[in-house]
Amino acid sequence: MSFKKRVVVSSSSSTGSGSTFAFKPEQKIPTGIRLSPYNGQLLISTGVPSLDDILCGIPLGSLFLILEDRNTSYAKLLLKYFIAEGLAHENRVLVASADEKPQALVKGFPVPPSIQNKKISLDKLSSSSSIINSQQDQLPQPFCHTFDLTKRISEKTINAASLSFIDIAEFSSNEQTTSHNALRIAIQSIASPMWPISTSSQELFRFFHALRGLLRSTNHAAMMTIPAHLYIHSELGSAVSPSISFIPFIKRIARVCDAVVGIESFAGSPQTSNSIYTSQYNGLFHVHKLPTINSLLAPATKLSILSGGGGDQLGFKLRRRKFAIEKLHLPPEGGVGERRTVAGGGGSEVENAHKSLKKFDKGDDATDNDINNNRNSSIIIDSHNSKPKRVIGGGINV
Amino acid sequence: MGYATLDTALSFSSDDEYDNIKNIPPSGSSILIKDTIGAEGGFLIHHFLVNQLKAEKHAVLVSLAQTMQHYATIGRKLGINLQIAQQKGTFSYIDGLTHLYTTAPSSSNDSTINPPSTISTNLRQQSLISDAFLTNCDSSSSLSSPSLSHIYSTIKSVITTRHNIPGSRLALIIDDLSALLYAGCNVCNLIEFFKACRLLCQKQKGSLITLIHADEAMDAIISSADEENARQEDLFIKSLQYQSEYILAVRGLGSGFSRDVSGEITLARGPQNYDLEYRPTTLQYKILDNNVQFFARGFSQGVL
Numbered sequence: 053m054s055f056k057k058r059v060v061v062s063s064s065s066s067t068g069s070g071s072t073f074a075f076k077p078e079q080k081i082p083t084g085i086r087l088s089p090y091n092g093q094l095l096i097s098t099g100v101p102s103l104d105d106i107l108c109g110i111p112l113g114s115l116f117l118i119l120e121d122r123n124t125s126y127a128k129l130l131l132k133y134f135i136a137e138g139l140a141h142e143n144r145v146l147v148a149s150a151d152e153k154p155q156a157l158v159k160g161f162p163v164p165p166s167i168q169n170k171k172i173s174l175d176k177l178s179s180s181s182s183i184i185n186s187q188q189d190q191l192p193q194p195f196c197h198t199f200d201l202t203k204r205i206s207e208k209t210i211n212a213a214s215l216s217f218i219d220i221a222e223f224s225s226n227e228q229t230t231s232h233n234a235l236r237i238a239i240q241s242i243a244s245p246m247w248p249i250s251t252s253s254q255e256l257f258r259f260f261h262a263l264r265g266l267l268r269s270t271n272h273a274a275m276m277t278i279p280a281h282l283y284i285h286s287e288l289g290s291a292v293s294p295s296i297s298f299i300p301f302i303k304r305i306a307r308v309c310d311a312v313v314g315i316e317s318f319a320g321s322p323q324t325s326n327s328i329y330t331s332q333y334n335g336l337f338h339v340h341k342l343p344t345i346n347s348l349l350a351p352a353t354k355l356s357i358l359s360g361g362g363g364d365q366l367g368f369k370l371r372r373r374k375f376a377i378e379k380l381h382l383p384p385e386g387g388v389g390e391r392r393t394v395a396g397g398g399g400s401e402v403e404n405a406h407k408s409l410k411k412f413d414k415g416d417d418a419t420d421n422d423i424n425n426n427r428n429s430s431i432i433i434d435s436h437n438s439k440p441k442r443v444i445g446g447g448i449n450v
Numbered sequence: 451m452g453y454a455t456l457d458t459a460l461s462f463s464s465d466d467e468y469d470n471i472k473n474i475p476p477s478g479s480s481i482l483i484k485d486t487i488g489a490e491g492g493f494l495i496h497h498f499l500v501n502q503l504k505a506e507k508h509a510v511l512v513s514l515a516q517t518m519q520h521y522a523t524i525g526r527k528l529g530i531n532l533q534i535a536q537q538k539g540t541f542s543y544i545d546g547l548t549h550l551y552t553t554a555p556s557s558s559n560d561s562t563i564n565p566p567s568t569i570s571t572n573l574r575q576q577s578l579i580s581d582a583f584l585t586n587c588d589s590s591s592s593l594s595s596p597s598l599s600h601i602y603s604t605i606k607s608v609i610t611t612r613h614n615i616p617g618s619r620l621a622l623i624i625d626d627l628s629a630l631l632y633a634g635c636n637v638c639n640l641i642e643f644f645k646a647c648r649l650l651c652q653k654q655k656g657s658l659i660t661l662i663h664a665d666e667a668m669d670a671i672i673s674s675a676d677e678e679n680a681r682q683e684d685l686f687i688k689s690l691q692y693q694s695e696y697i698l699a700v701r702g703l704g705s706g707f708s709r710d711v712s713g714e715i716t717l718a719r720g721p722q723n724y725d726l727e728y729r730p731t732t733l734q735y736k737i738l739d740n741n742v743q744f745f746a747r748g749f750s751q752g753v754l
Binding site for chain 2: 257269
C-alpha cells in the first residue's frame, strides 16, 4: 500500500492487463466481438451495418449516446437493433427503461435469419440427430447480422436469452455473473420526464462519469438514448434543431460519452424540409463524437467509408425491412417534376422512346423508377433498379 | 519527443540552471488547455507528458477522463513507456475516473500513513487507489459530489512522497478539470483547488497543466437552471484563464470539417506572462496516428 517501487506482477503483458478489458491470447474471443484493425480494441456491433461503419464498431468498455429524434422513434429502433444483435450473439443484455416496460421493448425486436435457422436446428436436434447442430456451430458467426424488420422475435428466443430488465418505475437489483461474454447495457430515454428520480445536470453527469469508470475495466458496453430536445428552452425549442451546441445540459453529458450521435427526423422537425430530401430519407443523422479510446485519432476517421470523420452530411432511411444510414445527397439534377412536364408536353422522340421502352420492360414498375431515376439515367441503370421495393444502395456491408 | 512543431511554436525558454533541458514549461508556470466538443484537446496532454518524461523529469497525471491504459497505449506510440516510468518513480498516475464516487470499506488505519497506490496495471491494484478518494465519503449516499479536499490531499501526498526531489521540475497534469465542475463541485472551491495545486507545483519548480472544456455558443440561452450553470462555468473559465501564463485554446475549423485539418489552436498569453520569446499565434493542426502536425493557417500539406 505504499509508494515504494512495486514489483508489478503482470508488467510484462502490459497490453493485456490494462484497465480496459482484454482477453489473453490463448482465450478464444467470444462471438460477436471483433478486434479493431486499427488499434486492437475489442469491438461489438450495433446491429446496423452502416452505423458500424460510421463508428467502426462500439469498443467494449465505452458509452454510446444517441440524441433522440423528436416525435418519432428512430432512436428506439437503433436501441432495438443493439439489443437484437446481442441476442443473436447470445451476449448478456441488460435493458432499462422508464418510459415503457423493458419486456415490451424486447418483444418488438427485429429478428436475424440466423436465429431462425438455429431454432430450427435445435428443434431438429431434439427429435433426430446432433449433426445438424454441430454444423451450425462450425459456421462462423458474422460480426453484424442482417435483420429483417418485418419479422418479430419469438417468445422462445427471448426466454432462452440471458436478459436482465430494470424497470425504473419498480427498480430491483439483478444477479451478477462473471463471464467473458460481452454485456450490452441498453437504456432507453434516460433523463426523460418519466424517470422518477430528479435529474439535475450534476447528478446525471455523475451517473455517466461513474458508469464510464465502471465500464472501462469490463467487457461491457452501454448504449443510451436521451431525449435531448426536451432540454431546449421552450422558446427556442421550436426554432432550433436539436444540435448539442445549443444545449449545455446535453453538452456536458456528451463530454463523458465515448461516442455521440444525433437523430433528427424530418417528420418531427419543426422546420419545413425540402421535399426532395423527404422523398429519399427519413431524417438527418448527425455524428457529434466518435469513439477514441487508446488512440490519438478516432479509428473511424481512417476506416469509415461513410462518414470519413464526420465531415459529410448523413441521412437515414427506414425501409420495410431495414434501417440504413447513407450519405446525404440531392437526387440527380432535373428530378421528378421536370421530367414529367417534359414527358407530358409531348417531349422529343428520344424521350418517348425511352419511356415506352421502360414500360415495355417493366410494366407497372415504370412509375416507381420515375421517382428513383432522373431523366439522364440510362436504361441499363433502370433495369438494375427494377424491383419496386428495393432500397438503392442501402447501407454498406462492412 | 512530443509534437516537434508545437515545441517550436511554444519555444519555452530554458532557465540558466537547467540549460540542457528543452521544451519543459518554465518553472512555476501554468498552462491552460481549453477545448471544444468539436475539437477535443486531449492530444495536448500527451504532448506535455511525453516531453516531461523524455527529459527525465517528473510528471503526475490526474485523470478524470481516461484510464491509465489509454495514456499508456498512446505513450507507447509516442515513444515513452509509462509503466517503466512509474517504476522508476518519475511518473505517477492518479485515477479519478473509476473510483471518484464509489464507496468502499474505509481502511482508515493505513490510509493516513500510506499514500494511495498509483499503479493500475491490474484490477486488484486499482482497488487500492480507491482508498484515496474514498475515506471521506459517507457510505450512505453514493454518487455524492466528489470531495475536493480529498483529491487535493491525494495529490499532495503523492507529490511529497514520490516527487519531492530537487530538480524534479514536476509537471502536474490534470486531464479534464471541468469534470469536477460538472459533477457538482462548487466553483469557488474549485478555483481554490486550482490555486493550491499551482502552489504545490511552484514548490517543486514545476508547472501545472490543466485541460478544461470551454464551449462557445453560450449566447443561445437556455432555461433558468442552465443559466446558472452557464454563469458558473463562465466564472470558472475566466478565473482559470486569468491565473495562467499560457493559454492553448483548441477549436474546430470555422468553415466546418476538413480532412486535412483537424482544427485550430490559439497559443495565447496569460495576463502574468512576461516571457519575451513567446509569440502568441494561431495555428492549425492535423492529428495523425502517432504525431500531430502544427502549421500556419492555410499551410496544410494537403492544401498546398
